[in-house]
Amino acid sequence: MTSRSVTLIDVARAAGVSKSTASNALGGSGRVSEATRERIRGVALELGYRPNTAARSLRRSSTGAIGLHLPRTATRLDYYMNLAFGAVERAREDGLDLVLLAPGTASGGGLASRVDGLLVIDPEVDDPEVPDLLGSGVPVVTGERYLGGGVAPSGAVVCDNAASLVALLDHLAARGARRPALLAPGPGSDWAAALREAAGAWSRTQGVEVIVRTVPFAAAPAEAEAATADLIADVPDLDAVVCAPDGAVPGVLAGAARAGLRPGADLLVAACVDGAAARGSSPQVTAVDLRAAEYGRACAALLSDLLAGTAAPGAVRRHDWTLNLRASTAGRC
Numbered sequence: 001m002t003s004r005s006v007t008l009i010d011v012a013r014a015a016g017v018s019k020s021t022a023s024n025a026l027g028g029s030g031r032v033s034e035a036t037r038e039r040i041r042g043v044a045l046e047l048g049y050r051p052n053t054a055a056r057s058l059r060r061s062s063t064g065a066i067g068l069h070l071p072r073t074a075t076r077l078d079y080y081m082n083l084a085f086g087a088v089e090r091a092r093e094d095g096l097d098l099v100l101l102a103p104g105t106a107s108g109g110g111l112a113s114r115v116d117g118l119l120v121i122d123p124e125v126d127d128p129e130v131p132d133l134l135g136s137g138v139p140v141v142t143g144e145r146y147l148g149g150g151v152a153p154s155g156a157v158v159c160d161n162a163a164s165l166v167a168l169l170d171h172l173a174a175r176g177a178r179r180p181a182l183l184a185p186g187p188g189s190d191w192a193a194a195l196r197e198a199a200g201a202w203s204r205t206q207g208v209e210v211i212v213r214t215v216p217f218a219a220a221p222a223e224a225e226a227a228t229a230d231l232i233a234d235v236p237d238l239d240a241v242v243c244a245p246d247g248a249v250p251g252v253l254a255g256a257a258r259a260g261l262r263p264g265a266d267l268l269v270a271a272c273v274d275g276a277a278a279r280g281s282s283p284q285v286t287a288v289d290l291r292a293a294e295y296g297r298a299c300a301a302l303l304s305d306l307l308a309g310t311a312a313p314g315a316v317r318r319h320d321w322t323l324n325l326r327a328s329t330a331g332r333c
Contacts, residue, residue, distance in 0.1 A: 006049045015043040026309035044310050050094070065097040066303055067115040069133055071122050071189075072103060073218040078275040079246040079292045080121065083143070086296030087119060094304040103129070112137040117303045119143065120153070124217065125188045139313075141303040143295065144190040154306050155315040157298045161191050161272075162198035164288040164321050168242055168270050169202050169210065171286070171323070175331035177240035177268050181211040181231050183224060183252070184244040184272075189217065195244055195272060211235060215244075221251035221277075228255025232267075240268040240329075247277045249285045253328075269328040283327035290321050 012022035017040060025032045025040040026049075032040075068087060070080050084100065091098040099115060111118075111133070121143035123130045131150050134140055139154040144161075146153060165182075172180055187193040199210040215227050224243055228251065231238055243252045249271045253263050261267040264283045271278045274287035298319050305311035 006047045008049070011040065011044045011047060011049050014047060015040045038312070041310055041312070049310070050308070062116045063114060064095065065099050065115050066091055066300070067099050067101045067105070067111070067118045069101045069105075069118060069120045069123075069129065071124060071217060072127060073216065074122070074246075077218060077246045078277070079273050079290065082275075082292035083121060083296035083299075086293030087300040088296075089293075090297040090300035091304070094300075094308075096300075096304065098300070105129070117141070117154075117307055119299050119303060120146070121299070122189050122191055123148070139303060139306045141299050141306065143299050147188070147190055147193060152314070154313050155302045155311065155317070157295065157302055157317045157319050158190070159290060159295070159319050159321055161194040161321075162201075164290075164323070165195050165198040165242070165272060166202055167323050168272070168286070168288065169199075169206075171325065172240045172242070172268050172270060172329060173206065173208070175268060175329050177331075178208060179211075179235060179237045180208070180240040180242065180268075181213060181235065181238060182242045182244065183213050183215045183219070183227050183248070185217040185219075186214050192217070192244065211238075215248070217245065219245040219248040219251070221248055221254065224248035224251030225255040225258070226251075228252045229258060232256070232259045232261070238267065240270070242270045242272065244272040246271075246273040246275050249277050249287075250281055253281055253285075264328045264330045268331060274324055278324075278326075281328075283330075286326045286329040287324055288321050289324050291319070295319050 012019045022040055025037040074080050088098045117139040119141050120133050123142055123146040125148040134151040141155045142153045143157055145156055182199050184195050185192040187196050199212055203210045213227050241252050243249045252269050256263050256267045263269045269285055271285050271287035274289040278285040278287040302317055
């Protein structure tokens with residue numbers, strides 16, 4: 001039997017409604033009750049319905065493109081490049097082009113005439129472009145929640161970053177750490193705020209203080225090395241360091257070596273973001289794998305579903321992480 005794509009008529013018949021009602025429900029228009037709209041969306045998802053992107057673009061005078069906004073200081077990082085590649089691949093599957101937005105793109109206005117929707121990854125409260133992006137008039141999906149006020153995003157894809165740090169701290173404690181520290185950005189993003197709050201909660205629960213030092217969101221290895229050297233000088237019994245920023249773990253290792261400490265034995269080292277820096281260092285560094293490419297795909301998939309009307313505005317989807325254990329936390333036990 002020859003397979004064929006599921007059509008809007010198939011959805012309408014399965015839901016017991018007219019084609020126009022199905023179209024209005026999936027497109028977020030028309031006078032359709034919320035209960036009926038949700039039922040039709042459920043049928044569409046069950047049948048695997050995907051709208052004809054080209055036809056939709058013609059009907060709505062859309063561009064067939066979505067925009068991607070990354071943190072201002074983070075475009076050089078391995079994590080965000082992998083995330084962007086994943087988003088590009090997923091967007092292409094739905095017939096959408098993905099455009100990496102240059103700084104200042106939102107401030108000029110007219111963004112809605114150039115893209116159908118936006119992905120805003122790790123939005124920071126002090127990024128002046130984020131409010132303009134959220135208010136641009138097109139659907140916006142954020143990677144992690146936006147902690148600032150104003151217009152809410154159309155949807156979000158989130159990780160349980162607090163749980164990932166707790167898993168790291170539990171592992172370090174099991175390997176003998178009694179005086180851990182966390183190098184983390186200030187609480188201007190949902191990711192960093194969750195890490196800092198989790199460190200405080202773990203400290204209270206375990207009765208072991210996690211010393212928190214602030215470093216830039218995209219801390220370079222030299223900045224992480226200086227912060228580690230300061231920690232070692234200030235805290236003589238320091239025995240573990242968790243580095244939050246992607247790509248900064250070589251600096252922690254260098255800071256330890258400068259002080260004559262052996263990473264993985266005298267000083268346990270872990271990272272909140274896995275990547276080339278953690279895998280390529282010596283010793284290799286235990287890290288949380290946020291599965292960047294899959295995260296980018298998940299963000300693009302939610303935005304595509306919002307554009308197609310198969311996801312409800314305000315949708316929040318969860319993204320899973322894994323913990324990769326390596327030699328940097330072997331310990332002496």
